[in-house]
Amino acid sequence: MQVREKVMLVGIFKGRGGREDAEESMDELASLVETAGGEVAIRILQERRSIHPATFTGKGKVEEIGAVCEEEDIDLVVFDDDLSPAQARNIEKLAERRVIDRSQLILDIFALGARTSVAKSQVELAQIEYTLPRLRRMWEHLSRTGGGIGTRGPGETQLEVDRRRIRRRMFTLKKQLGKFEQDRAVRTAKRGPFVKASLVGYTNTGKSTLFNGVTKANVTTGDRLFETLDATTRVLRLPLKEVVLLSDTVGFIRKIPHHLVASFHATLECVIDADIIIHVADISHPGYESQIATVRSVLEDIGATGKHEILVFNKVDMVKDEDILKLALRMHEEAIPLSALYGWGVDAVKERLLQDALGRKEKITVSLPPKDGKMLSYLHKYGTVLGQELVDGRMSVVVKIERRYMKPLADYIESPAPQEGTQN
Numbered sequence: 402m403q404v405r406e407k408v409m410l411v412g413i414f415k416g417r418g419g420r421e422d423a424e425e426s427m428d429e430l431a432s433l434v435e436t437a438g439g440e441v442a443i444r445i446l447q448e449r450r451s452i453h454p455a456t457f458t459g460k461g462k463v464e465e466i467g468a469v470c471e472e473e474d475i476d477l478v479v480f481d482d483d484l485s486p487a488q489a490r491n492i493e494k495l496a497e498r499r500v501i502d503r504s505q506l507i508l509d510i511f512a513l514g515a516r517t518s519v520a521k522s523q524v525e526l527a528q529i530e531y532t533l534p535r536l537r538r539m540w541e542h543l544s545r546t547g548g549g550i551g552t553r554g555p556g557e558t559q560l561e562v563d564r565r566r567i568r569r570r571m572f573t574l575k576k577q578l579g580k581f582e583q584d585r586a587v588r589t590a591k592r593g594p595f596v597k598a599s600l601v602g603y604t605n606t607g608k609s610t611l612f613n614g615v616t617k618a619n620v621t622t623g624d625r626l627f628e629t630l631d632a633t634t635r636v637l638r639l640p641l642k643e644v645v646l647l648s649d650t651v652g653f654i655r656k657i658p659h660h661l662v663a664s665f666h667a668t669l670e671c672v673i674d675a676d677i678i679i680h681v682a683d684i685s686h687p688g689y690e691s692q693i694a695t696v697r698s699v700l701e702d703i704g705a706t707g708k709h710e711i712l713v714f715n716k717v718d719m720v721k722d723e724d725i726l727k728l729a730l731r732m733h734e735e736a737i738p739l740s741a742l743y744g745w746g747v748d749a750v751k752e753r754l755l756q757d758a759l760g761r762k763e764k765i766t767v768s769l770p771p772k773d774g775k776m777l778s779y780l781h782k783y784g785t786v787l788g789q790e791l792v793d794g795r796m797s798v799v800v801k802i803e804r805r806y807m808k809p810l811a812d813y814i815e816s817p818a819p820q821e822g823t824q825n
């Protein structure tokens with residue numbers, strides 16, 4: 402963008418208790434505008450008990466917004482909450498300015514940042530789904546001619562044509578993405594039956610920085626929202642021959658548009674499939690608690706529940722007041738403090754990952770008929786073989802293996818896992 406658009410932000414809050422939360426949301430909206438290349442000139446935050454069905458805020462307020470826009474030369478008005486197509490249309494008419502909502506802004510940032518073909522297809526799908534119910538608004542200026550019985554205006558006809566074309570495009574995109582997901586499932590299956598872990602967290606908390614630090618990968622990081630828009634997976638080799646497949650993916654945000662979550666299924670698949678989730682929180686951010694809550698609720702929305710979570714507090718180097726960290730660690734005793742940027746605490750994350758991966762497995766002894774090469778290679782493929790020897794003409798194998806792979810072994814298991822404290 403050559404000339405930075407001048408932007409006005411509009412938000413509402415209910416009751417005095419909602420003010421702080423709304424302020425935080427407005428701060429974030431301002432960062433989103435900057436990420437999209439705009440410049441925030443004015444913020445309006447209004448207390449409102451109810452949403453006006455036609456104009457979201459009251460009609461008088463919208464007229465006031467229009468007057469301020471005129472005075473301050475504002476190009477664009479961004480609402481912090483979702484507007485219905487009719488509300489957006491009415492506000493645009495009254496205020497005589499272009500109006501978008503938070504969802505549209507986020508979609509715009511995703512469209513700007515999408516690099517891979519999968520990310521591009523996903524964003525396009527989300528944008529189309531967002532646009533479809535709003536098409537009438539775009540065609541309105543053309544459909545003013547005609548009207549009345551038997552004289553459907555050209556805009557109306559064009560609208561039908563456009564809707565059909567867009568639905569066809571949606572179908573193609575969904576097919577493409579479905580194929581991609583299938584291909585990836587095959588690729589992952591080929592990699593072997595490893596424990597899968599996925600980095601998740603609010604946007605800009607340092608997920609990719611930690612990913613690079615742990616795997617020596619080279620994912621792009623940066624101090625902007627939604628730097629990462631696709632998924633990268635690396636094999637992480639840990640001590641004791643343990644291997645974990647670790648993925649880095651897109652970050653979350655409050656009020657994330659649901660079209661976006663739905664169409665980003667391919668990118669979020671690594672989270673949905675994960676056995677372990679490494680939840681990265683930015684402890685230097687004053688709103689880290691609500692960010693943690695947002696991330697957990699998005700995880701629920703996408704069906705990534707019931708997984709083991711490793712919580713990490715990143716950016717400890719930026720925490721000025723030690724008491725803040727102490728308090729946070731008292732509230733979340735299991736959390737690991739770290740600085741992904743400086744590499745402090747990264748080993749602790751690896752160690753926890755190792756313990757969790759090991760904890761998912763049981764040590765068993767299997768006794769195989771001497772010539773059962775097939776079963777022996779099954780054990781090598783799905784488990785970690787710790788030792789094997791011939792005992793009374795049979796092959797006795799000590800192996801660590803996840804429960805989910807034990808079924809074919811049922812007839813051969815000789816002894817269950819030894820008790821705690823027994824050395825490997």
Ligand SMILES: Nc1nc2c(ncn2[C@@H]2O[C@H](COP(=O)(O)OP(=O)(O)OP(=O)(O)O)[C@@H](O)[C@H]2O)c(=O)[nH]1
Nearest residue numbers: 605606607608609610623624627628629652741742
């Ligand atoms: N001071 C400090 N900065 C950090 C730390 N970890 C990451 N950062 C910075 O925070 C910014 C965001 O880091 P990323 O790794 O891109 O964050 P992300 O969670 O992957 O962000 P998205 O992909 O946009 O969701 C970058 O400017 C990093 O250099 C840390 O431990 N300390």
Ligand SMILES: [Mg+2]
Nearest residue numbers: 608609628629
């Ligand atoms: Mg990232």
